[in-house]
Amino acid sequence: MDTVTRRKFLQMSGATSAAALLSGVTQVTWDELIASSQAAPRITGDKVLVLITLYGGNDGLTTIAPYEDPTYKSLRQNLALNASEVFPIGQGLGINAAMTSFKDLWLANRIAVISGVGYPKPNRSHFTSMDIWQTGSPEEPITSGWIGRWLDSLGHDPLRALGIGSVPPPVVVGLKSAASVLPLTKTTKTSALSSATANALAKENIKDSALRKLAARGLSDLLTSSAALGDALAASPSSAVETANTIDGGSAGGQGSLDVQLDLVSRLIRSGLSTRVYATSLGGFDTHADEKGTQTTLLSRLATAVGKFTTSLKGTVHDKDVVIMIHSEFGRRVLANASYGTDHGTSGPVFLIGSSVKGGHHGEHPDLNKLNNGDLGVTVDFRSIYAEVAENVLGVESSRLLKGSFGKLDLFS
8 A cells, every 4th residue: 555645745746945945955953043043923813724634545534424324324335434433513413532632622613624625626646646735726727826826925934834844745835935843853963054155145245146035044044944943842751752753654644743843833823823724734644444443543643633632722811813724635536446455535624723713513424325426525625724714713804815716704703
C-alpha cells in the first residue's frame, strides 16, 4: 500500500517559499533569533483559524455513521459501526465513539458536523483532489492556495500564517506571500552567523539586485518569525520536540505528532502571537486494508489531540477567538474491498470547532440508496464552508478568495 503522507503531497505539489528555503540554509540559533526581534501581539477579537488536514482520504462512513440505516449495515458488512460504537447526534447518525472529546464538544454545542462535503466531478487522485481542496478551485488548476490569496491581499507579515512542518502546505501559499514554517526539530546547532551578521544580511539595500532583495526579505521574515516562536519552543517539553518527528511521522503522515503540533500552536496562541492561521496535519487515512482498527486508532488520536488543545485554551481570553477546521481530500467507497478496507471515494465530513461555531449537524447526509456508481453523493460544496470561514474568521469577503456563489450553511453564530 502506498501510504499518502503530507510530506509526499508537498513534494508532488512543489510547494515552497523563500522563507522556507532560507530557513534550511541559515544556521542561526534560537537564542540569537530571540535577541534579534520582537513580535507584536495579536489584537483580542481577531479570529484564529487552526487547520487540521487529514491526509490519505478519511472514511466518512466510519467517522459519521448512519448506524440506524439498514442499507448501511447491508453495504458495509463488517466495517459498519453498531449502536455501541458511536454516540448519537440525531437523524440516525452517530460519531465514532473513539472520538471521545468530540462527544464533549457536541454536548457543549461547540462543534459543527457537516456531512457530504465535496465538489462537482470528484477526482480520485490524492494529489489532484488535495490540490483542489487547498486551492479552492475544482474547475481549473490555479497556483495559489485559497488562504494564500488572503495573505496576498494584506500587507506583508511573515507571522500572519504559520505551517507546522518543513514547508508550508499549498493552502497557505499565495502568489506574493506564503506562510512561515516551523519544523519540529531541535534547534541547538551552533550558529554559522552572528546576530549582527544575520541582521545586516536581512536589510534590503536599494542597490541590491532583485534576487538579493528577495533573499534579504526572506531572511528578515525568518528572523521575525523565529524570534516570536523561540519562547514557545523553549517552553515546550524537550521530549516533545525531540520525538516530534518520530510519532505519527514517516508512513503515518504529518510533520510530527498532531498532539505535539497542537500543543505548540496552543502555546503560541496563548503567548499572544499575532498569527491568524496555523496549518497542521495528520496522515495515514489511506485505509485500503484492515480499515476498522486503523481508522479507530487514527480517529482516537485526532480527537485526543483536539481535546487537549481545546482544554488548554478553556478559560483564557483566546478561547472565543479560535476556530478549528478539519477535512480530508475525499471520502471512501461505500463497499468494502477484499482486504477489509475501502478504496478512494468522493464526499466526506468536515468539522468546525469553536465557541463562535453553531454547533450541530449541518447539511444533508448522503443517501445510501442513491449512490453514484457506488459512491456517496456530494450534498455540500466545500467552498460554501470556505466562504463562511473567510467571512467569519478571516474577516474578508469570500468573493475575493473564491470564484462563484455557494449555498449558505449558517455555520457561525
